[in-house]
Amino acid sequence: MSATEPSTPPTGTSRVAVLGTGIMGAPMARNIAAAGTPVRVWNRTAAKARPLADAGCTVAATPDEAVADADIVVTMLTDGDAVESVMAGLTPPRGAVWAQTTTVGAAAAERLAGRAADLGMEFVDAPVLGTRAPAEQGALIVLAAGPAPARRRLDPVFDAIGSRTVGMERPGDASRLKLVANSWVLALSSATGEAVALAEGLGVDPRTFLDLVSGGPLDSGYLHAKAGAILGGDYTPSFTVANAYKDARLVREAGEAAGVRLDLAAASEERMRRAAESGHGDEDMAAGYYASFPER
Numbered sequence: 001m002s003a004t005e006p007s008t009p010p011t012g013t014s015r016v017a018v019l020g021t022g023i024m025g026a027p028m029a030r031n032i033a034a035a036g037t038p039v040r041v042w043n044r045t046a047a048k049a050r051p052l053a054d055a056g057c058t059v060a061a062t063p064d065e066a067v068a069d070a071d072i073v074v075t076m077l078t079d080g081d082a083v084e085s086v087m088a089g090l091t092p093p094r095g096a097v098w099a100q101t102t103t104v105g106a107a108a109a110e111r112l113a114g115r116a117a118d119l120g121m122e123f124v125d126a127p128v129l130g131t132r133a134p135a136e137q138g139a140l141i142v143l144a145a146g147p148a149p150a151r152r153r154l155d156p157v158f159d160a161i162g163s164r165t166v167g168m169e170r171p172g173d174a175s176r177l178k179l180v181a182n183s184w185v186l187a188l189s190s191a192t193g194e195a196v197a198l199a200e201g202l203g204v205d206p207r208t209f210l211d212l213v214s215g216g217p218l219d220s221g222y223l224h225a226k227a228g229a230i231l232g233g234d235y236t237p238s239f240t241v242a243n244a245y246k247d248a249r250l251v252r253e254a255g256e257a258a259g260v261r262l263d264l265a266a267a268s269e270e271r272m273r274r275a276a277e278s279g280h281g282d283e284d285m286a287a288g289y290y291a292s293f294p295e296r
Contacts, residue, residue, distance in 0.1 A: 075087070097121065105179065129143065151167055
């Protein structure tokens with residue numbers, strides 16, 4: 001715990017618990033606190049949560065402590081299994097609203113909605129689109145699926161962490177849309193890594209390729225961002241290879257369940273698996289590039 005508990009919030013101000021303070025959760029918690037909302041945070045690795053005390057958050061020793069008097073619970077954990085594990089033993093206040101922002105896939109989102117009902121909580125399926133920089137800037141896009149009254153209760157949180165909220169009614173629909181968006185991000189990232197690797201393999205300066213497409217219909221800001229990371233050798237994670245591997249698996253599994261063959265998602269999953277297993281799991285997903293060179 002931090003040395004000082006937050007004072008009683010003003011009337012109408014919600015107390016927020018943020019479970020998971022990694023690359024995404026920490027800046028989200030910081031921005032919620034900066035908006036004047038009392039925030040308690042918890043992370044399995046406590047050292048990742050402690051710096052948030054300087055941002056006005058109260059650091060809880062356990063998830064139970066974090067949610068004890070919360071009006072809103074935000075989860076931003078590794079995957080669906082982690083969310084289910086953490087929430088399994090908790091008893092948040094009945095009537096609290098749960099914003100589930102981890103990318104877990106539609107099936108897990110629906111299971112978690114069932115868990116929320118068992119706890120007497122309102123559930124909003126709310127994965128976010130964006131990586132470290134948009135999270136730090138409070139510029140994520142929030143995909144929020146759930147009853148309109150619950151979504152309205154979350155407006156101050158979503159306004160603090162995001163630049164835009166896309167509302168839907170049925171839990172699971174936001175997670176479905178997030179998988180579609182992630183399929184595109186994964187394809188772009190994998191294609192960038194392969195194009196840079198192929199250029200190098202053929203003795204072509206990759207920068208010549210980037211100049212060739214720059215400003216035309218084949219250009220993409222994401223291409224330049226990820227190619228720049230590769231060429232600069234800077235893999236400071238905005239979104240890790242390990243998480244990209246997880247998300248590619250979720251995309252592929254969703255396609256299989258829907259009877260849709262997703263060859264690119266399967267290929268991205270395999271590339272991210274190889275990169276992770278060769279020691280790049282905690283690096284930015286641009287390091288999927290190394291899957292093209294098994295010896296590296």
